Amino acid sequence: MFDVSFSELMLIGVIALIVIGPERLPKVARTIGHLVGRAQRYVSDVKTDIQREMDLDELNNLKGQMEEAAKSVKSSMQDATDSLRAPLDEAQQALKDASASVESLVDSAKAEASDNKQDKPQERIPEPLSEPPAEAAPPAADAPAAEQDTATLPLPGFDDTSKTKTGTPT
Template sequence: MFDISFSELLLIAVVALIVLGPERLPKVARTVGHLMGRAQRYMNDVKSDIQREMDLEEINKLKNQMQDAANSVRSSVNDSVNTIKDPLSEAQQALADLHKPLDTPTEPAAATEQKAALPETAEAAKPAAAATPDNASKAKE
């Protein structure tokens, strides 16, 4: 961490023994050890917090990618469904158009034959009516 060799550490210990004295040196060494431990724990906490934040950012990026992929899949499925629905609705409309003439009530065939025959009989009846003497006098009037 500090890149201190053993000889440098031994020199610092000798200077501390001379400056502090043999009575206070163990107490100071213990205090320095506790402070160094706290500093290491604090550095580890900071590193872990940074790592968690980086992991959280990566997870959020992954989440966004997954949401984009899900939206893409959803839109392609919707497009596929729409391409299937359009011809299907056209086919249903065509079937409905085919059933419309069948659903409407039609006149019986005999009635249509009678209607077709009526104008002919009415025209045929006119000359016959004119040929009778009563009708001939009415026609002259």
């Protein structure tokens, strides 16, 4: 802080010894030491307070920057949400319109069908016959094998009389 050399300190000590005297010099030196210590503590406290205030200002600036960045991110997310929501709302509205048009088409088709039922007499559906027609006669036993019905041919691996598979125990 002060640029004082050893020779200058010696000169101040000699002058203090002459002015104050040898009896009171130790007491004055102790008091000056306490005062210098207090001054150093006071300067140290002031430096700490100033440093704390500077750190607090830096923290407040950093906090402000972080809040600004958070607001920026929030607004960009809101913009992105709005930009995505608009097409979804349009698609939802189009889907509702399409559903309404399909429902109106179904209602009009039902109305036309009921009008057609009332206008036309119902046609009678013929009932199925209880016996098959007698047109197809069973093949004769003496007919060649090529002309026989395939349903009456024996299956390979089956005995025709017992209807069981040959070669396997029953």
